[in-house]
Amino acid sequence: MFIPQLQNLEKMVKEKDISGLDALLSNSGRIQNRKKTFKSALMISAHKLKHLMKMDTTNSDCIMLNLEDGVSSEEKPTALRLSAYFLSKIHQSPKKIVVRVNAINEGGLKEIEFLNKYKPDAIRVPKIKDIQDVKKVLEVLDESIELHLSIETAEAFTNLKTLQYKNKVKTVYLGVLDLLADLGLSQDILVPENPTIHHILAEFLINAKLIGAHPVSFVYQNYQNMAEFQRWLALEKMMGFTSKGCVSPAQVDEVLQCFEVKDTEIQKAKYIIELFEKMREEGVTGFADEKYGFIDEPIYKGALKVVQGS
Numbered sequence: 314m315f316i317p318q319l320q321n322l323e324k325m326v327k328e329k330d331i332s333g334l335d336a337l338l339s340n341s342g343r344i345q346n347r348k349k350t351f352k353s354a355l356m357i358s359a360h361k362l363k364h365l366m367k368m369d370t371t372n373s374d375c376i377m378l379n380l381e382d383g384v385s386s387e388e389k390p391t392a393l394r395l396s397a398y399f400l401s402k403i404h405q406s407p408k409k410i411v412v413r414v415n416a417i418n419e420g421g422l423k424e425i426e427f428l429n430k431y432k433p434d435a436i437r438v439p440k441i442k443d444i445q446d447v448k449k450v451l452e453v454l455d456e457s458i459e460l461h462l463s464i465e466t467a468e469a470f471t472n473l474k475t476l477q478y479k480n481k482v483k484t485v486y487l488g489v490l491d492l493l494a495d496l497g498l499s500q501d502i503l504v505p506e507n508p509t510i511h512h513i514l515a516e517f518l519i520n521a522k523l524i525g526a527h528p529v530s531f532v533y534q535n536y537q538n539m540a541e542f543q544r545w546l547a548l549e550k551m552m553g554f555t556s557k558g559c560v561s562p563a564q565v566d567e568v569l570q571c572f573e574v575k576d577t578e579i580q581k582a583k584y585i586i587e588l589f590e591k592m593r594e595e596g597v598t599g600f601a602d603e604k605y606g607f608i609d610e611p612i613y614k615g616a617l618k619v620v621q622g623s
C-alpha cells in the first residue's frame with residue numbers, strides 16, 4: 314500500500330491539523346469488498362498512523378478501524394480523517410475494511426455521513442438498543458455500505474431478534490464486557506467454563522443466525538495470554554462460531570488456524586454434494602452411503618455451506 318505525503322501526514326497527525334488532513338482527502342472511487350463473512354476482525358485504533366501503515370501486512374481478513382473506545386475525544390476528529398484518507402488510498406482490498414463509529418447520540422451519525430463518500434465496506438455502530446436506532450442509521454448510511462452492529466447493551470441483547478430491517482444488518486459483534494457491566498454482572502465470570510457465559514454466547518449466536526446476520530464473538534483483551542485465548546477459540550468453534558474479534562496479529566493467526574475449513578472437510582462435503590445431486594436426478598433424496606452413512610437433504614445443505622465457506 315503506497316501512501317504519499319507520509320512526512321506531511323505524520324506532521325499533521327502530531328499537530329492535529331484537521332484542515333490540513335481535510336485537504337488531503339479525495340474520493341478515489343473505491344471498489345468495495347462484498348464478501349459476506351470473515352474469520353478475524355483485527356481492531357486498529359484509527360488515530361495511530363503507525364498501526365494504519367501495517368494494515369497490508371497483517372494476515373487478518375477483516376480490518377476494524379476504530380473511532381470509538383480507546384480513542385480520546387481530542388483524537389476522534391483525526392481518527393475520522395485518517396480512516397477516510399486510508400480508504401481513499403486503498404482502491405481495492407482482499408480484506409474487509411470496517412469503520413467502527415461512535416454511538417449515534419455521540420457523533421456517530423455525523424461520522425457516517427462524513428465517511429459515506431469514501432466507501433468503507435461496512436460501518437459498525439455501537440450501543441444500539443432497538444430497531445428505531447437501526448432505522449436512524451439507515452437513514453444516513455449510503456446504500457452501498459453494509460451495516461454492522463455491536464451487541465453490547467442489555468436492550469440490544471434482548472432485542473437482537475428484532476434488529477433486522479430490510480435485510481440491511483449483515484454482521485453483529487458481541488461486546489461481552491459492556492454487556493456484563495450493563496447486566497450488573499462481574500467480569501470475573503468471563504471464563505470458558507462459566508455456564509452463564511455459555512448461555513450468552515449461545516443466545517447471541519442463535520439469534521444472529523435467525524435474523525441472517527453473521528455473528529462475531531467477543532474480543533479477548535488479554536492478548537498476552539494465548540493459552541486462554543486458545544481455550545476460548547476451542548469453545549467457540551465447538552458452539553458453531555466461525556469469527557472472532559482480535560486485538561493483536563498473534564490472535565489473528567490463532568483465529569485463522571482454528572476456523573480454517575480443513576481439506577478433509579471440503580473433500581467430504583464435495584463428495585456428499587456430488588452423490589446427492591446424482592441420486593436426486595434419479596428421484597432419490599434419502600439413501601445410505603458406505604462412507605458417510607445416511608445422506609438426505611439436510612446433510613446435503615450442510616455440505617453446501619461447508620463448500621461455500623471454504
